[in-house]
Amino acid sequence: MRKTTFRSALIAGLLAATGIATASLPASAVESNDPIKLTLHDWTGQLVTTKIMGEVLKKAGYTIDYVQADYIAQFAGLKTGDLDVAMEIWETTGREAMDEATGTGKVENLGETGMQAIEEWWFPSYMKEVCPGLPNWEALKDEKCAEAFATAETAPKGRYLGGPVTWGGFDDERVEALELPFEVVHAGTDAALFAELESAYQRKAPIMLWVYAPHWAPVKYEGEWVEFPKYSAECYSDASTGVNPDLAYDCGKPRGPIWKVAWSGVKDKWPGAYNAIKAFNINNDEMGAMVADVDLNGKSVDDVVADWMSKNEARWSTWIK
Numbered sequence: 001m002r003k004t005t006f007r008s009a010l011i012a013g014l015l016a017a018t019g020i021a022t023a024s025l026p027a028s029a030v031e032s033n034d035p036i037k038l039t040l041h042d043w044t045g046q047l048v049t050t051k052i053m054g055e056v057l058k059k060a061g062y063t064i065d066y067v068q069a070d071y072i073a074q075f076a077g078l079k080t081g082d083l084d085v086a087m088e089i090w091e092t093t094g095r096e097a098m099d100e101a102t103g104t105g106k107v108e109n110l111g112e113t114g115m116q117a118i119e120e121w122w123f124p125s126y127m128k129e130v131c132p133g134l135p136n137w138e139a140l141k142d143e144k145c146a147e148a149f150a151t152a153e154t155a156p157k158g159r160y161l162g163g164p165v166t167w168g169g170f171d172d173e174r175v176e177a178l179e180l181p182f183e184v185v186h187a188g189t190d191a192a193l194f195a196e197l198e199s200a201y202q203r204k205a206p207i208m209l210w211v212y213a214p215h216w217a218p219v220k221y222e223g224e225w226v227e228f229p230k231y232s233a234e235c236y237s238d239a240s241t242g243v244n245p246d247l248a249y250d251c252g253k254p255r256g257p258i259w260k261v262a263w264s265g266v267k268d269k270w271p272g273a274y275n276a277i278k279a280f281n282i283n284n285d286e287m288g289a290m291v292a293d294v295d296l297n298g299k300s301v302d303d304v305v306a307d308w309m310s311k312n313e314a315r316w317s318t319w320i321k
Contacts, residue, residue: 032269035065037084039074042164043190044291044301045214046088049113051305052316053087053280057273060320070166072097079106081263085277091256092119092212093168096236098261108267110260110274114281115214117258119169121160121226122211122218123149126204137178137228137252146181149208154183161209162186163193169210170236170249177250178228178243182208194295197221214284216292228252272320279319 036057038050054064067083075097077083089098101107123134130148133139140146140158149158160182162171171184187193193209194217200207201221211217211225228251234241235251242250260277267274290308293299309316 030061030273031271033063034269035063036266036270036273037065037067037082039069039077039083039086040066041069041071041088042166044294045287047301048287048290048294048305048308049282050087051301052282052308053085053277055305055309056280056316056319057276059316060272060276062270062273072166072168075101075107078261078263079104081265083263084266085260085262087260087277087280088113089259089261090117090119090212091258092117092253094259095254095256097168098259101261106264108262108264110262110278112257112281113260114283115258115287116256116284117212117214118225118255119163119210119212120228120253121171121208122223123208123226124201124204124221124223127206127208130206135224135227137180137226140180140182140226141178143181149182149206151206154185156181158182158208160184161193161196161207163210163212164189167210169253171210173247173249174228174251177247191295214287214291216288216296219288220292220296226252231255276319 036054038054040047040050050066054066058064069077069083069086071094074083074086078086079101089095098107098109102109123131127148128134131139131142131145133142133145143156146158147156149160150156151159153159158181160171160175162184163169163186165186174180175182175184187196187209197207197209197211197217199205208226211223229235229243231251231254232241236248239246239248242248244250260280262274262277266277286308290304293304294301
């Protein structure tokens, strides 16, 4: 016993002398050395969230693989266990796919991330001068208002700049159901979406686009989300519900939590990691600041994550205790 105690003290002393934090070492052997596969998508906040979770799990001794995956299509891999964890499923755009997957019993909802999601059509405040009925959605039905948002490619229809097609969101269906004189044009990437906003805002040019929170954009720019008819599950599933009795999606997008999900086998194969993922929690303000550091201040995702880890060790260490 004395020999074991001396050895532990010696190791601790060596670690201290070399500057290695003991919190970086696993408290006990992990349940499996197989890599836990965390999915990466195509927007900055999700990369930050996922890398934080992955780096925390590495501190506990787990092997982590980051796998690029489509936001909605990833559920096929989560069902089979080819993918293990998805850190951001937004109530606004992913709830239907999540509910279908968890309904099979092959995917588990691991709870809220702590962030609350808004994803909706957004316009700069200066556009009220040419479309004074905003933010009421019915103002968009006026042809003059629609023309105010037009581009050379869409005129006389207004242009709505949506997110990448992989994000879902039913914007094309919404335009049809609400009979809006708009054309949906999808940005190729998250970066392209907000580059267009920056350019338009500086010139006070017309723009209507997909803006989401948590994000820096609704903080940096003065504007509002369009107020569509209130979302309901029936609006999406039952055409007879809502303002258009013939078509579904005649309402706004849902709002609510951002969820964590996992292959149902994670809790048995890596129970410690499972508990850590359930414990993960970050708020909108934290995430918005980190996304701004990447998108506006030119920092790398890895550097922003490392900085957060350094400043929040007392917090994340409780997730893996």
